[in-house]
Amino acid sequence: MATGTWREWTADDASEWLSAPSADDDKYRRGVLGVITGSPDFPGAAVLGVEAAHRTGVGMVRFTGPRAVRQAVLAARPETVGVPGRVQAWLLGSGMDTDHRSFLLAGDLQHALASGEPTVLDAGGLDLVGSHTAPTVITPHARELARLLNDRDIDATVEEVEADPAGWAARAAEELRVAVLLKGAVTHVCDPDGTRLTVTASTHWLASAGTGDVLGGIVGALAATHHERLATHATAITYLAATAAFVHSEAARRASEAWEGGPVTAMDVAHAIPPVIGRLLRGEARSPRP
Numbered sequence: 001m002a003t004g005t006w007r008e009w010t011a012d013d014a015s016e017w018l019s020a021p022s023a024d025d026d027k028y029r030r031g032v033l034g035v036i037t038g039s040p041d042f043p044g045a046a047v048l049g050v051e052a053a054h055r056t057g058v059g060m061v062r063f064t065g066p067r068a069v070r071q072a073v074l075a076a077r078p079e080t081v082g083v084p085g086r087v088q089a090w091l092l093g094s095g096m097d098t099d100h101r102s103f104l105l106a107g108d109l110q111h112a113l114a115s116g117e118p119t120v121l122d123a124g125g126l127d128l129v130g131s132h133t134a135p136t137v138i139t140p141h142a143r144e145l146a147r148l149l150n151d152r153d154i155d156a157t158v159e160e161v162e163a164d165p166a167g168w169a170a171r172a173a174e175e176l177r178v179a180v181l182l183k184g185a186v187t188h189v190c191d192p193d194g195t196r197l198t199v200t201a202s203t204h205w206l207a208s209a210g211t212g213d214v215l216g217g218i219v220g221a222l223a224a225t226h227h228e229r230l231a232t233h234a235t236a237i238t239y240l241a242a243t244a245a246f247v248h249s250e251a252a253r254r255a256s257e258a259w260e261g262g263p264v265t266a267m268d269v270a271h272a273i274p275p276v277i278g279r280l281l282r283g284e285a286r287s288p289r290p
């Protein structure tokens with residue numbers, strides 16, 4: 001599939017899409033991320049996404065996912081607010097199963113989508129694409145993208161998506177009219193307007209359970225902290241998603257370096273986000289890759 005030119009997102013690019021709080025900021029002005037993720041089977045996905053959002057520097061994380069998950073989220077990160085209220089961006093779906101969606105949960109998800117706030121749709125929230133009106137990015141891996149396209153009567157096997165991730169990410173963006181972040185060793189980020197960006201992972205240790213949930217938290221936090229920009233420039237969601245993938249990759253590299261190049265857990269990656277953001281905000285170039 002011909003998809004135009006793809007450009008690798010750099011540290012300089014990413015640093016333009018990060019911001020530190022100013023003297024005028026408070027937690028609401030900084031941005032509140034609403035999170036509806038996790039399930040009794042996958043509470044960890046919610047914990048990881050919320051941790052990553054906090055570490056990315058959002059004003060507040062408001063978790064209104066399943067009750068069975070809330071306790072784990074609040075125990076791991078007591079800064080999280082567990083009641084509904086003002087939200088400026090949403091992260092929906094990580095650790096959820098589309099086939100086991102309660103009436104209550106379906107209502108909460110629809111309510112979030114109807115709010116018109118920027119939205120990140122991950123994992124068990126991917127099927128909701130199409131009912132959005134606000135700037136939205138979907139964050140599938142190859143299996144999830146193939147499934148999503150099949151559900152929309154577009155034939156694509158997992159093998160085909162893996163063989164041509166650029167082509168299928170671009171096709172999905174056009175067909176679904178949404179920004180797409182297709183995860184992999186090279187992450188492809190694109191949108192229906194023709195923006196085409198890649199982020200090449202700095203370490204393959206990232207290929208472990210839960211790192212995608214961490215990425216969701218980073219994208220969500222950046223959407224929340226840029227809610228004012230997104231209100232006037234919807235296409236900014238694509239650049240924010242690429243920035244999140246870049247921060248995620250660099251955090252994984254740092255986390256692995258802390259273990260002398262050894263394996264990292266998803267939580268290690270989340271904990272390594274702040275120094276990556278600190279360096280990017282100071283305009284310090286990424287250290288050369290080995």
Ligand SMILES: NC(=O)C1=CN([C@@H]2O[C@H](COP(=O)(O)OP(=O)(O)OC[C@H]3O[C@@H](n4cnc5c(N)ncnc54)[C@H](O)[C@@H]3O)[C@@H](O)[C@H]2O)[C@@H](O)CC1
Nearest residue numbers: 042043044045093094095096123124143144209210212213
């Ligand atoms: N700690 C956690 O709570 C975690 C929760 N996660 C959540 O788990 C849910 C499922 O995510 P997945 O990325 O696994 O979804 P996938 O669509 O990749 O896989 C769904 C199922 O297909 C099977 N499968 C897929 N690829 C396979 C392979 N190569 N060999 C054998 N069996 C295979 C597995 O049984 C798997 O459970 C998502 O909601 C995700 O957010 C994951 O992120 C992992 C960590």
Ligand SMILES: Nc1ncnc2c1ncn2[C@@H]1O[C@H](COP(=O)(O)OP(=O)(O)O)[C@@H](O)[C@H]1O
Nearest residue numbers: 141183184185201204206207209210211212213
């Ligand atoms: N071989 C690989 N090398 C480097 N990064 C990878 C590789 N495979 C996957 N990744 C990255 O790891 C993360 C895995 O996310 P995901 O597939 O959603 O896993 P999970 O659902 O377990 O969280 C993504 O950010 C993806 O880009």
